[in-house]
Amino acid sequence: MDTYQKLDPEIKASWLANLRSGDYAQTRGLLRRDVAVEGIPAGYCCLGVLADSIIESPLGEGMGWMKTDNRDLGGYFGREGVTNRFSDDVTAGTLPDWIREVIGLDSNAADHLIRMNDRFNRSFDEIATWVEENL
Secondary structure (H helix, E strand, O other): OOOOOOOOHHHHHHHHHHHHOOOOOEOOOOOEEOOOEOOEOOEEOHHHHHHHHHHHOHHHOOEEEEOOOOOOOOOEEEEOOOOOOOOOOEEOOOOOHHHHHHHOOOHHHHHHHHHHHHHOOOOHHHHHHHHHHHO
């Protein structure tokens, strides 16, 4: 069994509540997708829900979603005011390294969550249970 770094407890509690709230539709491949594309629904991946949880927290001051020209993308997550989507400060498919370090999400756990969401199509409730037990 893998051992993962423990998340910031406030972020974890908010993330778990958001994953289980029913307020987020689930998508794959991006943190957030505003329009369904080729059979992939609009919504958030599990890490996109985490990004929203971070934005809602005191740690999220100055962070938000950056809109893109590509209509299927809901935007890139990162520091507000950043306009270069290729900057290390923003990302669309996973959380930037700098924010993962702040909240205590190691890369192995992030990769596992991406696989659960995108490859194995686990529900947000199943992902929340895994987060509760492992992070």
